[in-house]
Amino acid sequence: MTTLLEVSGVSVTFDGFRAINNLSIAIGEPELRAVIGPNGAGKTTFMDIVTGKTRPDEGRVIWGERSVDLLKLSESDIAKIGIGRKFQKPTVFEEQTVRDNLAMALKNRRGPLSVLTWKATTRDKARILELAEEIGLADRLERRAGDLSHGQKQWLEIGMLLAQDPRLLLVDEPAAGMTPSEREHTTDLLKRAAKTRAVMVIEHDMEFIRRLGCRVTVLHEGAVLAEGSLDHVTKNQQVIDVYLGR
Amino acid sequence: MPRPPWFLILVACLTVPLLLRPAPLAAQTETPLQDLLQSMQQIVASPSRARVAEVLDALQQADAPGTTTFLNRWAAREVYERPEDGLFFYGREGAARSLILIDIDTDADIAEVTTRDVNQIRVNAGVRREIEAAMVSFELLNPDPARRSAALAAIARSPDPEQIPLLEAALEAEEQAAIATRMARLLDLLNARFATDSAIRVAAIEGLRGDISTEARRALNQILATSAELAPEIPAGSNVARIRVPGQDIDLLAAYQRLSDAGLAPPRPGRNAIRDALRANVVDGEVGGIPVHQLHTDEMRRATYRALEAAGSVPPLVTQADIEAAVAEYVFFDQYLEPDPAVTDAARAALDSTRTAISLWQFLSLSIDALSLASIFFLAAIGLAITFGVMRVINMAHGEFIMMGAYTGYVVQTMIPNYTTSLIVALPLAFLVTFAAGVAMERTVIRHLYSRPLETLLATFGISIALQQLAKNIFGTQARPLTSPDWLAGSIALNDLVSVSTIRVAIFVMALAFLLILLFILNRTRLGLEVRAVTQNPGMAASMGINPDRINMLTFGLGSGIAGVAGVSIGLVAQVTSEMGANYIVQSFMTVVVGGVGSVFGTLAGATLIGALQKGIEWFNPGNTLAAQTYMVLFIILFIQFRPKGIVALKGRAAGD
């Protein structure tokens, strides 16, 4: 396992409020990692920084074997380099069909001209079908994404994430609003994905994390409080004080 | 404190003719001026240079009302004598070459006669000069200080060497310090230009040092007037301003042109002259053996011309070498019309000494202009700062609210004739009218579109065109005047370079007042608190017992009402038309965006920046307001590149993405 993403000494301030405070975190490839922490611990802001939405005041974010500085790239370049993100609220394009949503996410050339002349190849079609089966939406490919249920939208978004074929998946609360069986399916999906790539999951649900069975990082006030197996961190007194104890 | 005597005189001047008016015929022979003139009837009727002084002295002694008018008209040959009784009248042309006689004292029409019935009094040039000099000294020595000042102003308007001794005499007699200063200054101006003694002139010019007034600079510039000369060599004793080297300070062709104009060199045939010469020499469709249809290039034409020249039928072509040789024979220079170098040097030095001061004053004047423009922009934009800046509602009909306010002012003015009263009534009324319009619009349209900003833009635009057309239907297409009261009509002048009209000062004060009122409402009142609460988090505000509907309605009404009041103020300086709002809308949005959305201070900064910028650009490119506006909009587009959130940017998540 080699280090894929290394965040070191990152801080960011909003109007005097320190959302991220000298945060350092690293993830290897392949690896499955869960990130937990109370509200306002900086989990989402951390993802914003990695994906280029927020620029940190200081610190470094280094990517991959060639040590690319992510802070110099735009959001779309970061996505193209191989970082996919799933938002807390499912954000699929509701006006468009499931197929269109997936087709847009497929790993293809992203330039306007190549997209304009794009024709779905047999491989693309097979890949869309494969993904649709994996997320259980194969019979709904021609449906408007807006007509899907909440859980289906979550899956569609995960499916779009997989379609991008990223090396690092950032997944924000994937199980929110899902039925127990849907959760189980989601866990399987993430575990399978983590066999070949790095997956970082933000989640509140301890049961879900237990089922993932992976290393856990606890964030608090914008910094890492503890890191290790779930059992290890749940025994940590500080973690109990700030998070679990409540 | 006793009233100055001139006031009584003024009252007398005004009242005497009024009192006499009911019985002009009876009064006519009893009035002092006519009597006075009758006592010297012979001299007045046929004035000679030798005896006119008697009349002038007598008139000056008596100082009867209307004396100056009489002297003026006497000199201008507008006085007539009636042969029957020897009385004098003014005359003016009536219908069909007749003449209407006017009484000298009452100014009333007496009779209509033909020019044969009366004798026009003919005043020759010598007498006229005597009369004019007397008039000047008469006025300069007049006990009424206002009359003395008026006489000085007249001298400043048309300076004349003969005024120097009169002015010197008057200066000695003058008691009022202010007028004496003015006289001394005028004397300097006159001496600088007309004195015969060079030392006196130089001294007078020294006295004008550092004087930035227009008249002083005009006098100095007149002394420094030059004429363009050319000669084989500079003549001795000429006062040369500068030498112009051909090819450097003067275009070679222009220099040659001057030579040929002066007959010192043969004229150079230009393109048109060549063509005309060729045309005149066409023989059987050929010129000099070359077919006409080939003569469609300049090279061909010149070659043909050369052929004609060789045959001697046209004047020779002047080549570049000819021109250079001819020009080299002469010196081209500018010569002062004033022959005395001491005087011109002093004048140049005096003029140079004012340069720095003048640019500083001009800068001040420009800054005042910019401030004035900025306050208009601010007034136009301040309502938007609330509706757009605070509520984030794009109201394209904002300009029409400004127009509505202006038309309210116009309607009030047609009903209340007193301009001051009508203005006092119009300001709150305009607020009420546009407040009501704003509330109505918010309730019926905008309320439904809070989540769809682009559609708010379009819907309010629909309202905007409807309102504009309605205004056109009601008030017509021509501009309606909104007249400001007299006390706002004048201007405040610091000196000849800096002056600002009172109305602009008033608008500046008004803009300042708006700023303070608005800051007070937003920061110090319950309404302001609730407005800020609702705009930041409507849900939370509602749960705390604030009614967001009511707040939105009131805020929008407030913004619209302010637009109405701004409309009245803008109407006083601009024309009231149905399109006046549309002229301000883009700039108003720019002001708010450049300043920083959501901040009243931002709008202030935006207005100042845009006003200063526009005036600055106009200064570089004078007289072209359109160009200034074009460049300003371009600048704003670029500015937003570098500060997308405006000058006063709100930071953090609250600013919204």
Add this chain to the structure above:
Amino acid sequence: MDIPRKTAARPRRRTLFQDNPSVLWFMGLLGLFTLGVTILSEGFGLGLISTNLVKILGMTLCLCLIAIAMDVVWGYCGILSLGHFAFFGLGGYMIGMWLMYARTEIVIRGSLGRGTIPPTELEVSEAVAAQIFGVVGSSELPAIWMFAHSLPAQLALVVLVPGLLALIFGWLAFRSRVTGVYLSILTQAMTLALSLYLFQNDTGLRGNNGLSGLQNIPGALDVPQSIISMWFFWASAFMLGAGYLLFAWVVSGKFGSVIRAIRDNEARVRFLGYNVEGYKLFIFTLTAVISGIAGALYYPQAGIINPAEIAPIASIYLAVWVAIGGRGRLYGAVIGAASVSLLSSWLTGGGAPNIDLGFYRIVWTDWWLVLLGLGFVLVTLFFPKGIGGLFDYLVRKQP
């Protein structure tokens, strides 16, 4: 997951026309319309449609073309541009420069040629310049008229000038992530700057006089207007058809997916790895170019162009047409532009009878804009899908 293979693997061949049945319909109707007008025209047919009406119809087709461009940039990509009429006007100016120059040159050559000596090129161009710019007190040909003598050059400029302006402006605006109403205001400012610039007498396009006499086509000065009007009508119909096909192709397929996704959630598209700014710039520039072409066809039919045509309000009217027709569908834009502009010229051209109420006489020229403004508010409030929305209703009603 057990999903029967056959439902999912249903063979799909997607073509442009299958995706957009409206394209075929539109092409058919446009063809029929063109044929009908030709048959009824004065120039080539029965003479039931006056030349003037042919011109109005041809101009309307051009307006439909810019309306679909506006629909693509706004309805599909979410950029409410208030500047596309500026591109339209620039296209008109570019072709107008050639029309005016070439026609004046023919006239000038005719009159100078009558002299005994033929004129030089310099004399011709000076005389042309004096003729064209006498009205603004100048007799020199400005530098921007450098290519005015050449039709191919000016045709290239019809595409290049609006395209480059859109490219530069769009690059600046999108790069700094100006979106939503701010972008609208910024485009409006651009339009204002351009029209103020053109209003100046010394900027080389005859100030507020504009360019005139554009209906006279150099090289065809003897051809009657009844024929010329049909040429332009056909050209407009052809360009509208071509433009419709082009845009239908652009907005269908994956590219269409991406730009609609940008409209709905720009940030999300960025995280999918798409360079949103590039797409916006592409659409903005492409539609600007098409607008320029539409303008180049429109103004020779109108006969005159002046800076008032470019004023910001014209671009807002464009948005009004698209909104009334129904944005997000190309035929909606066509319906909106055609119905509103034809209704407008009917009501303001004195074609409609005024209504006498006894106490008040409704004069349509006075009340049309009031009606349009209020109607527009109603459409925005109650029929956000516009007239095109009615088609959805009809289609859904059918089994």
